[in-house]
Structures are given as structure tokens and as C-alpha cells.
Amino acid sequence: MAEITMREAISQALWEEMERDERVFIMGEEVGLWGGTYAVTRNFYDHFGAERVRDTPIAEGVIVGAANGAAMAGLRPVAELMTINFAFLAMDQIVNGSAKIRAMFGGQFTVPIVIRAVGGGGRQLGATHSQTPDVVFAHFPGMKVIAPGTPYDAKGLLKAAIRTDDPVLFIENATMYQSKGEVPDGDYVEPIGVSKVQREGSDVTIITYSKGLQLSLQAAEELSSEGIEAQIIDLRSLRPLDLGPAIESLKQTNRAVIVEEGWRSYGVGAEVAARLYEEAFDYIDSPLKRVAQVEVPLPYNRELEQMALPQIGDIVKAVREVL
């Protein structure tokens, strides 16, 4: 085991998969010579060469579109979008291409691509560079949407994403590249679509993922000092969405808070709460609470931005309310 950053974990997964399978290659803006906007592919260009670490024009539509084509023809592209906000320029290729090609053509063609995209706010990048629109992509059958909250999961899930024959959107939170965690030496793969208990507790269930996990873990420490022990369930992937561990936890706690960085309306919390009411109504003793982003385009000013983003204090408050 070694303690490494999220950035290193993602980088290692890519490097090891490219060493393992020569069909895997990277394409995107600034991924090659420059080493990636967030330095995830630093040194890749020198090691793997320009053919497998491909700098592209500023044209998100063809980054994903050509990746779809190359995947249909037998390669396993990893297409990098500098930010998930630019994915809207590639929306048709994701929604009508990646997600649908297998079903639409009766299984004749598969699209084993990974779209890596950086998401999330908190870096003072303004309304169109700071969104957390994860649910938009999770809406579409045919896609898999992964958003890890720890280096361990980032590495194991990215490897799984590259190996699966389905198209995957892999969302990395822009503020988490430096966060550290234990990662085993050598090759390992985490299953896609299996959520995970990240903290034990028996008083309340917190269901979250990605940046929300980091915030929830800190909120849980604060609550612990008051004698409240939260069990934290990390969804890890939004599609497929696994609520098994959350329901198991609810059977014991009977209370839950759902934490996400994106907007509340039609969000992850909405989907999770609806399913918990459908599938685990008998175990719920208090109305479920959602912690999410204030519904405004995210401001640039630091104070305004932080006001709009979910904070540790919001989670603590929501937990107290459901108890």
C-alpha cells in the first residue's frame, strides 16, 4: 500500500492500462506535449508517443465522435474533455452516439470508450466552467457514469471503465486531484455499479459521492464529537445506481441525508430519495433531507461561490434535522 494523490491514482490507471492493452489510447485537448490541463497525462507523450497520446484540435464534437468511430472499429479510446462543461459541445455524440449505438444497431457494434471529464465548482472559474451536471449524463440508458471520491476507487474504477465494453463517462472533481489515500501496489479493478460503505456508524445514513464524500467525511467527524455516528455510503457510480448498501444502512439508522454538489432539482438526491421511498419506505422514520447546490449559475467571487456550494455545516445541520 502507498499513499498517493487522486491525480497519481488516475494517472497510474491510465498508464497501466496503456501498457496492458495496445488498443487503449488517449485523445483530447492538451493531453500530449503539455501533459494534460490537470497534469494527469504528464510524461505520457514521451513514453507512449504521439500516436497513442493524441493532441486534438479544440473540437469536442469530434473528440468524442471520432472516439466513437475508433471504438466501433476495434480500438479502446480514452477521450479527455478539459472540463465537463465542454461536454455540452459533444452532447449529441455522447447521448445519441456512445449511449445508443449498441442498442440502436442491435448489438452489432459496441462503443468501449471512456470519456474523462473534469467537473465541479470551487475553483473560482465562473458559471460555465464550474458545473456539476453529472445527472444529465446519468439520465441516458446505455451510458455508465462513474464519479469516484477516493484515490483507491479512482484507480480501480478507471481500470474497470477502460476494460468494460460499455461507454463510460468518468467524472473527476477539479478540487480533489491533491487529495490523498491508500492505494494497493499492483493491478486491481473495482466493480462498476457497486456502492460502498466509506464510514461506519449507526445513527444516521449519509448517501453521497465524489466531492460530497469528502465533505460528508468531515461532517461526520464533527458530528462524532457530539456523539452522532454517521454511516457514509459512497455511490461511486450514478449509472448503474446501487442502493443496496444504503437500504441496509437505513434498516439500522432509519434516517438519511443525501449529499451532492450539483443542483437539488432533478438531482442525485431526488433520484435516490425517490427510490428509497419506493424500495425502503418501511425503514424511513423521518423525511429524507437533501444537501445540494443553491440553484444559481455559480458565481466567480469566492465568497459568493462558497455560499452557493454545499458546505460541511449544511450537512451537519441536515443530519441534526433528520435525527
Next chain:
Amino acid sequence: MEAQEDLQLNLNEESLLEMYGLIVLSRRLDERTWVLHRQGKIAFHISGIGHEAAQVGAAMALRRGQDWVVPYYRDLAMMLALGLTPKEFMLGVMGKKGEPSSGARQMPSHWSIRRMNVVSHSSPVATQTPHASGIGLAIKMRGDDAIVLTSIGEGATSQGAWYEAVNWAAIHKLPVVFMVENNLYAISVRQDRQMAVEHVADKAAGLGLPGVTVDGLDALAVHRAISEAAARARAGDGPTLVEAMVQRMTPHSSDDDDRSYRPRAELEALKAQDPVRLQRDKLMDMGLLSEQAETEVQERAAAQVEEAIKFAASAPYPEVSEASYPVYAGDRADG
């Protein structure tokens, strides 16, 4: 004269007659499908009437089954030339079980047939062009001996996706032939309201690849242009834009009524330049097609069409359960 050169260089008598037979077959199949729609027997048809000669000329310039083809919805004649059968087409328009493109999941004429290396777009136009560039990239990276032909209407060359994909193929000299079937209409919008250039081929200059315009009513002219473009692609010299000037002799689709935007006289005038008749006359001039042979070609096509309709009409519909797969890799495979 040029036709004689083709006869000597690329195509023998037999293949010229094969081309003509495919053009006639496509026309009969297409016309009959309009009738099925008007009779309320099918839900949707999108026509290639007026495009047939260009499509067959293009397909015959490829190594069929080895090269990749990323077509669009007007390419019935091209698909027949690549090996689609009339029965398979009829299963498609009738939405029957086992339809080869999608098992009746996708709209008709969205061709995707693995055995022919054919995969098409999702319906929004020009989305196939980035796929073609990506397939070209895969061919180049794997060192495969193949090229990609992708086709599109002139209307869709207004899309950003088209520019992005052609630009990218040009940068990397990918083995792609970008064929544009220019029928002058984007549904109801005429070419002069779609672009400021005179020819779609002119757009190639801004993207750094050769662009040529050919008479798409002449199968041999298109065959020649696509053969040259394919040879460039195969030699590693990069993509070519080939614009074939064709005619749309029908409304855009069975959901369209063109009377509001297209003068009847204009349509009437097109009949004098019907590509089926032009190919027939040419073959007769060359002494390759007798009156009797012409009658046989027509009768054979008509018989194939009727047989296909009979076959598809009696075929079963998909099971309702077939709607739920194959969405993901782990799902039950389509038998």
C-alpha cells in the same frame, strides 16, 4: 469516350450491367415503398430516388466487405450494391424481427450491417462524419488495408460536426473519402440559403484537402472520382471531398409534402434527366444493353421487389422483450 476508358481500365461489361441492375432494383424498391406508405402499410420511408447512379458508382469503386462505409439515410442503392438484399430492406421498413440493421429498433434506412462494415448515424445529420474519421484513425493505427467512405447530403455540410470531422481527417491524412450527395435541397431550403459557395467541394479548400465536383447522374463519372479518392486514401495521401450533383425527385421523406416549396415544373423537368434513364441510354449507346435485356432487367427487379414484400409481410414482429436489450455489454445478446 470516358465510358470506354472505364470499360478498359476498371469495369468489365458484366460489372457495368450489374451496376445498371442495381440502379433499377433500387428505383423499383424505392417506388414500391412509397406505395406501401400511401397504403398505410409502413410507418416511414426516406427516399433515394434520383441519387441511385451516384451511389452505385461509389459503392462499386470500393473493396466491398473490406472497406468501411458510413452512409446516410438516402443510400438505398449504395446499400444494395454493398450486399443488402431487398428482403432485408423490406424487413426494415416494416419493422420486422431480424431486420439486419437494428432488429427493428432504429428507424428504417439507418443502415448498420456488420458483415458489410457498414455503420450509420443516429438521425441528427452529420453525426456520422466524426465516426468515419474515427474509423479512419483506427484503420491507420492498426495498419489495416481498408479505407472509409462516408456519405452525406449537402444540407448536413452546414453542421459543425462535419467541419470538425473533415478538418481532423485532413490534419492526420486519414484514409477517408467524404462523399456529398448534393441534391440542392435541405428539406425545403435551397442551396443558396445553405452556403455562400457555389460548390460544396469549394469548402475543402478551407480545410486543406482536395475537393471535386462530379456529375452524380453519371454512375461512371462518380465511379471514377471515388476510385481516385480511394486510391489517394489507400496510398496514405489523405482524404478527398467528392461532391456528386444528384437530384431529389421526391419529397424529403414520407412525412414531407414538397408542394409548398417546390415548383411542379421543376420536378417535371427533372424527369428528362432521370439517372435511371440516362444509364440505360448510355449502355444502349455502348451496345451493352439490348431492348430485350432491358425488359429482363426490369422484370427481374420487379419480381425481386414483390418477393421481398411478400417475405417481409409474412415475417413476425419482434418480441416485446427485445426492446429491453442489448443496451449494455452484459445484456442478453440478440439472437
